[in-house]
Amino acid sequence: MFQREGVDFVRVLGETTTMTSQALVAGAMDFSQINLVQLLAANTSGADLVVVGGDVMVPIYTLIVDPSIKSYAELKGKRLAVAGPTDPLNYVLVRMLEANGLKPGEYEFLGLGGTPNRVAGVQKGGVAGALVNQPSDFKALAAGMGQLGRSTDYVDNFQYTVTGARRDWVQKNKDLVVRFLRAYVRACEFFYNPRNKETVIRVLMERAKADREEAVKTYDLYMQTKKTIPQRGGIDLTGARAVAQNWKEFGLKREPPPVESVIDLSYLAEAQK
Known part of the structure; x- marks a missing residue:
């Protein structure tokens, strides 16, 4: 084209x-x-x-988490991987966490860069979760990781x-x-x-x-x-x-x-x- x-x-x-x-x-x-x-x-x-x-x-992103985590409440006090401090996905992730009872200050964001780095952070246990897009989220789930929800369930515009x-x-x-x-x-x-x-x-x-x-x-x-x-x-x-x-x-x-x-x-x- x-x-x-x-x-x-x-x-x-x-x-x-x-x-x-x-x-x-x-x-x-x-x-x-x-x-x-x-x-x-x-x-x-x-x-x-x-x-x-x-x-x-x-954007459609899945909140991929360590397989031991079964609820948003279990993210309290945990670190979550993000691309960086001003990445727009942070806004989306905050909305997801707030809707499920977690307030800023009850978790920590750690800047790890792009999707591969964020997935690796979850796999290695350095962070409890991260927003991951397609098809990396499907790969992560197939590898045994857990999920807590999709971004589009919380942010529509x-x-x-x-x-x-x-x-x-x-x-x-x-x-x-x-x-x-x-x-x-x-x-x-x-x-x-x-x-x-x-x-x-x-x-x-x-x-x-x-x-x-x-x-x-x-x-x-x-x-x-x-x-x-x-x-x-x-x-x-x-x-x-x-x-x-x-x-x-x-x-x-x-x-x-x-x-x-x-x-x-x-x-x-x-x-x-």
Whole structure:
């Protein structure tokens, strides 16, 4: 799809969300699927990043725990792995814990980075639990770990990650931005077309290093919710506002600008035509 639009790119996986935003600001990359909190944090520190499209809206994460833990109450006084101090998933995890009777201060967050590190932390006993996405959560459960619930049971309006870029670069490369987003929109539409199920499952197996059962479970879960992958590449403005309005809970040091000021969907609108 990207080749059809004449877009050639190298996909780079950032080690942490902070490093990803720093690389984007520094010009080491042109586009980034970055969590919205980090984009807002960068802009409050003087950057001028802009959201041009969506990515993950409501994230589906499973609270994976040590198999000895059977209830939320047993997490009291325990350490839980998170990606870092300002990761948006912390907001989600706090909501899950609060809904089950645990208040801040009754547990500890330990920053371990990405999903593989968090899973390893639970496996080795360094932490009691962690939020884990697909298909890693299915792998963890198959390996004997326990679970206490899914994020989507507690948080329904959220804009987790977005497609972002430097505003000056976007303005100078409008045609490329539109072509990139057009390919992205087509990819989202391709995912949701039931006729493409087997192709999507095969891609999940290849890209996520999942076996067929894990890939099928992931596909079925995403199709059931229809809120993780944007159906036409867009964003949930209500969810984006919720992120900006709760900036203190994400560990931001200063209030970010109004979220509308960092969103420019004119390029996406052109791509959707």
